[in-house]
Amino acid sequence: EAQVTQNPRYLITVTGKKLTVTCSQNMNHEYMSWYRQDPGLGLRQIYYSMNVEVTDKGDVPEGYKVSRKEKRNFPLILESPSPNQTSLYFCASSLPGHREAFFGQGTRLTVV
């Protein structure tokens, strides 16, 4: 089954404790993105990757890091989480260009 898998689905952590949210896709897609979803703000892109070892900032990259060492994986790293990073996070993948983006199930992160 074609899918994007995120882990964990839910995470509560404390301020400053480094964490990683994993994202894996099995569709051989070149393009992968991370979004955060906040009420009234829609989905905002954090980082994206157009292929292995090619990543770039989206609209709200501050406080986040990513890496793309393998085509299927695109982890999101929060080196020192803060309460304003409490949000619902989605990973998405697609083929290059204007193609359907496939989203993961989401990771609800709470930073206390």
Next chain:
Amino acid sequence: GENVEQHPSTLSVQEGDSAVIKCTYSDSASNYFPWYKQELGKGPQLIIDIRSNVGEKKDQRIAVTLNKTAKHFSLHITETQPEDSAVYFCAASAGGTSYGKLTFGQGTILTVHP
């Protein structure tokens, strides 16, 4: 960069009525406009999209219209059913260095009452 505005933020209709959600965009280079539906506890899923060389596209009860001159596009759902209740997002994408990047609207919570 691109800015997408979506209205209304909430929409409540009776089963069988029509629902319309509207979006405007700012970047005249945008040429791809998808709509996503997000059900509770799930990630968004593409329901319909339209490209800039087309003014209207239909898929059963769902249609999207695009007015490039006015920079707005709309989602129309006819004969709404309770299972249409969800959050709907519009998005816009341009070519060039932004190729593949989606800019989303703020979302519309649609509630269909039986």
